[in-house]
Amino acid sequence: MIPVVRTKKALARLVAGWRKQRLSVGFVPTMGALHEGHAALVKRASRDNDRVIVSVFVNPLQFGPNEDYGRYPRALPADRKLVAAAGASAVYAPSAAEMYPKGFHTHVEVEGLSNLYCGKYRPGHFRGVATVVLKLFNQVRADRAYFGEKDWQQVRILEDMIRDLDVGVALVRVPIVREKDGLAQSSRNAYLSPRERGEAPALRRALESGRAEARRRNSRPETITAAVRRALAKTGLKVQYAAVWDGRLLVAATLGRTRLIDNLPL
Secondary structure (H helix, E strand, C coil), X not given: CCCEECCHHHHHHHHHHHHHCCCCEEEEEECCCCCHHHHHHHHHHHHHCCXXXXXXCCCHHHCCCCCCCCCCCCCHHHHHHHHHHHCCCEEECCCHHHHXXXXXXXXXXXXXXXXXXXXXXXXXXXXXXXXXHHHHHHXXXXXXXXXXXXXXXXXXXXXXXXXXXXXXXXXXXXCCCECCCCCECCHHHHHCCHHHHHXXXXXXXXXXXXXXXXXXXXXXXXXXXXXXXXXXXXXXXXXXXXXXECCEEEEXXXXXXXXXXXXXXX
């Protein structure tokens, strides 16, 4: 079984050994509770690199005071098995104290975009994401880092951070992995009751309605997002936002206590 590394020093020793052998390093940052979407990231990283590190760290900085940090699923043994089968070389699973030691008070924020869309409904979320990801980049020192396109806004924010701060890592986008019924795979899908799980694929169908509207000759961003909202009005999903941005149609909605996001290219 692949090793689980718990400290920055141990991680540095591991990666330094690989570098002495002139091996390339890929990196897949996660919060655990892994699924086939994460496996796709690891498989792509394994194809592109000689060694692959997968981090498993539930980052407290990216959760708001009324969000699900305490109940976010944690399943390190199963996560370790999944990523090993997908081609990972090691798991990096630091504690919160290792990542944010006493006296920590530095944060990273990509201004503007961090306050739109998901950022509007999750204040401070992307500040926490950018902070932890930059720390992980500095700790792992990978050649390439792999992120799923389901979190499209996050990907674009991190690409801006890498460019603006001259971070020496290439970000590789990996397409969304979906269930057979179209639902985008997500760790938070585990929160859905059987009834909610049956209704959740309506999110993807609503995006398809929006994309169909986008193909009409006189469509505009507002008619496209209106088509999404009309489709979801017939369901139990409550829309937070629907937006046309960066060549994509994005949507976020809640179903019971679970927040779901998805997007499609236009």
